[in-house]
Amino acid sequence: xxxxxxxxxxxVIIGAINWGLxxxxxxNLVDTLFGAMSIISRIIYALVGIAxxxxxxxLFAEK
Numbered sequence: 640x641x642x643x644x645x646x647x648x649x650x651v652i653i654g655a656i657n658w659g660l661x662x663x664x665x666x667n668l669v670d671t672l673f674g675a676m677s678i679i680s681r682i683i684y685a686l687v688g689i690a691x692x693x694x695x696x697x698l699f700a701e702k
Contacts, residue, residue: 643693646690647691647693648690648694651691669683
């Protein structure tokens with residue numbers, strides 16, 4: 640697995656955990672750690688979103 644694929648997968652997992660916390664406990668870990676919609680949290684959200692888009696290609700990768 641390429642390094643960028645691994646990084647993307649880790650970011651997608653982080654995003655999934657955060658969404659799970661929001662759904663189950665109404666607790667946003669990113670906002671708690673870095674501030675609600677601070678520049679750092681916005682960067683993290685952007686990176687997780689880009690990683691999600693990048694991970695789409697993993698669905699179609701040959702094994």
